[in-house]
Amino acid sequence: MKKMLASCSVILLILLLASSVAGCLSQALQYYNRGVELQEEGNYEQAILEYTKAIELDPELAEAYYNRGIAYSYKGEVDNAIADYTKAIELDPELAIAYSNRGWAYNAKEQWDLAIADCNKAIELDPNYALAYYNRGISYHNKGYPDLAIADWNKTIEVSMDPHLIHAAREMMSELEGE
Numbered sequence: 001m002k003k004m005l006a007s008c009s010v011i012l013l014i015l016l017l018a019s020s021v022a023g024c025l026s027q028a029l030q031y032y033n034r035g036v037e038l039q040e041e042g043n044y045e046q047a048i049l050e051y052t053k054a055i056e057l058d059p060e061l062a063e064a065y066y067n068r069g070i071a072y073s074y075k076g077e078v079d080n081a082i083a084d085y086t087k088a089i090e091l092d093p094e095l096a097i098a099y100s101n102r103g104w105a106y107n108a109k110e111q112w113d114l115a116i117a118d119c120n121k122a123i124e125l126d127p128n129y130a131l132a133y134y135n136r137g138i139s140y141h142n143k144g145y146p147d148l149a150i151a152d153w154n155k156t157i158e159v160s161m162d163p164h165l166i167h168a169a170r171e172m173m174s175e176l177e178g179e
Helices: 002-040 044-057 062-074 078-091 096-108 112-125 130-143 146-159 163-178
Strands: none
Touching: 002 044, 002 062, 044 062, 062 078, 062 096, 078 096, 096 112, 096 130, 112 130, 130 146, 130 163, 146 163
């Protein structure tokens, strides 16, 4: 009888713990979703706070780090953005967009080789990822490799569905030709 009571107590404890963990994960997703909404509204400071709450509840939520990195980027906090993109990549090494965005951040810091390496990885993971080609083209341009830059911007135009990105790639090529 005591064994049966002990077994029931253990099962009950496991169920309570599982319920508690599920509640934390659900709440983490609520904070994450609120962060996304705030970010879309341009309220980056508040979005960062919401993502941080999500991360506190679920430190394995790669998307929260990634999106917080975007919010930091918009605020001009490039080092914080790089740290969050790096953590997102650690948690999800297949997250091509995190590599591309970290490459953009390295471009902002004029760390061209690191930017190129990240864009290369993003392209390896997703060969049709137009923004990675665009970002790598910027790095090549700044390193003094105009032919590689133009090739990447042409690839951007070829694979992109985003008219703004296509326009930006064409403008970069026009500026390069005018130099």
